[in-house]
Amino acid sequence: MEKPKLLERTKLSGAIREITSQELQKKAEEAYIALLLENDLSNKMLAKHLKQSILPAIAIYTTILDDNWLKEDAFQLIRKSVLESAMPMAKAFQSMGRLPFFFFLFRRICPASIRSQFGAVGWKMEWKRNDNSAIEWDCRSCFYADVLNRYGMPELLSIFCESDDVIYGNIPGVLWGRTKTIGGGAELCDFRFYNCRGKRIGN
Numbered sequence: 001m002e003k004p005k006l007l008e009r010t011k012l013s014g015a016i017r018e019i020t021s022q023e024l025q026k027k028a029e030e031a032y033i034a035l036l037l038e039n040d041l042s043n044k045m046l047a048k049h050l051k052q053s054i055l056p057a058i059a060i061y062t063t064i065l066d067d068n069w070l071k072e073d074a075f076q077l078i079r080k081s082v083l084e085s086a087m088p089m090a091k092a093f094q095s096m097g098r099l100p101f102f103f104f105l106f107r108r109i110c111p112a113s114i115r116s117q118f119g120a121v122g123w124k125m126e127w128k129r130n131d132n133s134a135i136e137w138d139c140r141s142c143f144y145a146d147v148l149n150r151y152g153m154p155e156l157l158s159i160f161c162e163s164d165d166v167i168y169g170n171i172p173g174v175l176w177g178r179t180k181t182i183g184g185g186a187e188l189c190d191f192r193f194y195n196c197r198g199k200r201i202g203n
Contacts, residue, residue, distance in 0.1 A: 007032055012056035015081035019060075024067055032059035039147075046122050046143060054147050057082065057156055079159045086163040090170065097171035103132070103195040106174070110135055110193075122146070132195060139189040145182050157183035173197040 007016040007029055019025050035055040041047040057078050064074045096102055107130055114125060114137070122143030128136035148157050161183035168176040177192035 005029070007056055007059070010051065010056040011053050011085035012060055012078070012081050014084050015056075015060050015077050018077060018081075019064065021067075024063060027066075028060045028063040031063050032056055035059055043121055045117065045119050049122070049143060050147070053082070053160065054144060057159070058148070058151050058153060061153060061156060075155065075159075078156060079162070082159050082163050083166050086166040090167045093167060093171045097173055100197070102171075103174060103193075103197065106193070107131075107135060118143075134195065135191075135193040137191050139182070139191065140187070142182050142189070159183075161189065168193070 007013065007025075016025055016028060019028065032055060035058060036051065039050055039055065041050065061074055061078055064077065065071065069077075096105075099105070111127070111130065118125065118139075123139055124141040126138045126140060128138065130136075142157075144160050145154070145157050148154055158181070161181040164178070165176070168174075168178075173196050175194040175196050177194050178190055179192075180186035181189045183189075
């Protein structure tokens with residue numbers, strides 16, 4: 001039986017590889033294709049999140065639950081794969097964070113990156129601060145939450161919130177200070193980065 005190909009190209013590739021039954025892999029692939037067909041992929045930014053993260057997680061999660069997996073086991077399979085997929089970005093930030101002027105660069109790169117990857121169509125961001133000491137913004141609505149709630153799987157949202165902790169939690173010289181998330185039941189996600197280096201560069 002031919003192995004799934006589309007799911008292997010997503011951030012849930014680790015999860016699909018851990019499923020030992022080829023029949024179950026095939027069902028997950030079919031579920032993913034069905035999800036792609038029933039969702040609007042016309043917005044390229046939103047489509048990337050749907051195709052790479054949200055819909056693969058839903059497809060695999062529903063497939064293994066239908067196969068009578070325990071819900072906690074199914075959750076942990078998705079969690080493991082999503083967090084592993086966050087590691088390359090985490091390592092990149094850890095490497096860049098060793099630069100003495102990293103926070104100076106991060107202040108300039110971060111707003112543009114957020115706008116391009118998490119735009120107003122799917123998210124509501126409120127910028128609070130961007131100076132030599134801190135970068136702060138709140139996220140009051142989230143595309144991931146909207147889609148996962150629509151499919152009746154809000155519990156998966158916490159996994160994607162946790163992937164931020166993996167990516168941002170160990171940057172040298174930067175304190176990742178988020179205290180609450182929509183995925184954790186809060187009304188918003190409070191994104192906070194604090195410059196821990198004594199030296200400040202520029203304004």
